[in-house]
Amino acid sequence: MKTRHVLVTGALLAFGLTAYGCETKNKPKKLAINQTEINLSDTPSSKTKNNTVKIALLLDTSNSMDGLINQAKAQLWDVVNNFTHAKCGNESRPELQIALYQYGKDNLSSSEGYVQQVLNFTDDLDEISEKLFSLSTNGGEEYCGKVIQTSLNQLDWGNNPDNLKMIFIAGNEPFDQGRTPFKEAASRAKKQDVIINTIFCGNYEQGIHGKWKEGALLANGDYMAIDHNRQVVHIETPYDNVIIQLNKKLNKTYISYGSLGSTKKEKQILQDSNAEALEEVVMVKRAISKSSRMYKNSDWDLVDASEEAEFDASKLKKKDLPQELQDKTNQEIEAYIAKKKAERQEIQNEINELNAKREVYIASQQNEENGELENAMISAIKKQAAKKNYRWE
Structure with missing residues (x-):
């Protein structure tokens, strides 16, 4: 779907709710005795581990990205509130951890590729909000491969194959800039079972030409394009x-x-x-x-x-x-x-x-412009997530 005017809410929901792995109750173990299989019931210590969704948000903070930052600030809570209702299987509530990086700003270290970790993985919502509000923009060099590689090196992604591990990166310059090849970074992510989702801030076809779609596909992710300068639409209510x-x-x-x-x-x-x-x-x-x-x-x-x-x-x-x-x-x-x-x-x-x-x-006040697309996206996301044993209630 070619989406030119999608709010960051939709993009974040796509990443926060799409489930590529979900650890349910331990499967019954089988013991073979004289070619006869016997099911072993779960022992008291065989408890379901917490399902964890780890999201690294990589934001371009160079010039012209103020709209992107403002949307992220405003719509963090939409992500959290939708994620609240997620369940894995019949009982487990997945945990959400978010990390934050900025890249492409002049006053960041040139020796580090104009990349900075703003926040390590955390579930502290006040901390995440604080760090988002601390971001500001300035001109610079945007190296997508470098910031992806840095997040893979610095963050503890863990080794649990059932956990969902995702990067989503947003920006508006060609994806292949810098000395770190984005294909190399994508290959590394794939080996670590980390999905890369890309958000191009601008025209959908321009993003494809700039290799943003290729960057996502190389690591099993999705490509989207947004109008990052579009005013966030909120509906006020009597409550x-x-x-x-x-x-x-x-x-x-x-x-x-x-x-x-x-x-x-x-x-x-x-x-x-x-x-x-x-x-x-x-x-x-x-x-x-x-x-x-x-x-x-x-x-x-x-x-x-x-x-x-x-x-x-x-x-x-x-x-x-x-x-x-x-x-x-x-x-x-x-x-x-x-x-x-x-x-x-x-x-x-x-x-x-x-x-x-x-x-x-x-729901009664939404029209096609501010509601239909987002609702359609969420519906598709939930359908896909259901295949991975997630549901909402």
């Missing part, structure tokens, strides 16, 4: 303001602790502000993400930490606790955490209920 107010209440249920606590909580608030500064609807989408399983902060929030199997309130150091809990007994601390947990669950439930109504409203 948006209520969700934004509920998000402010949601933030009050977080109990910061440890050396990271105060800094991480400040980052949470700052990324709310960044989202709202783009547009209120972006803040709504972020609030929905914060009410999902994808938003986890056990490294600095006591409510999320209490969900971990090894959590023990009696082992918390008083100096690591917020001021209001430092003179409390273990029982009082546990009661306080339980109270905040209940408050959070109630707020998240309310946000999710409002979002269900919001989605119905959006």
Whole structure:
């Protein structure tokens, strides 16, 4: 399909939801005795491992790429919110990790090929948002082969063949620039079971001429073209303001602790502000993400930490606790955490209920220009993913 005006949402969803590998329950083992096969039932230790989708996002930050960066900032939450509903097989919820690279900007190191790792693989959504908002553009040299090769060298892609490992690279210069041959980088990716998806920012045929499609096909990926300067279309709903107010209440249920606590909580608030500064609807989408399983902060929030199997309130150091809990007994601390947990669950439930109504409203307001193409893409993606044992609910 020749797609000239696809928002980054569609591109990211194509990558975030398309499933090329999915680890389900361990298959029954068979033991042959006297030419008779006996099925061995799973032992208690035979548990399904977490399915992990690893996505490395490689963004061209040279001149004229401001539109691309702005779309990525605005539509991160669309990716997360759609991914929330993914399931592998009948029970496993896949984990999502994102890494971020920028390439092609003048003030990046020339000795490194104008390539920089901005963020290693992480599931910290606030960190991902922060790094996206830190990006700026400037003129430079765009070497696609180099940035792909660098991401393959630096990132821990793991060896689990059932996990989905993907690069998607966006830019608007020929794909074959630089000293690192893109074919060599693509071959390396294929050997590591890493899929390369390419997004050309411009005319579809021009991207093909610039070898962006070839770069994708060499590593089992997909090629797309987008109008990166197109205004992101958001549909406002009657539920948006209520969700934004509920998000402010949601933030009050977080109990910061440890050396990271105060800094991480400040980052949470700052990324709310960044989202709202783009547009209120972006803040709504972020609030929905914060009410999902994808938003986890056990490294600095006591409510999320209490969900971990090894959590023990009696082992918390008083100096690591917020001021209001430092003179409390273990029982009082546990009661306080339980109270905040209940408050959070109630707020998240309310946000999710409002979002269900919001989605119905959006569906009724969409027209062919802002909805048909994206809906068709998502439908195709889910159909393809179903063949790999993914489903949505």
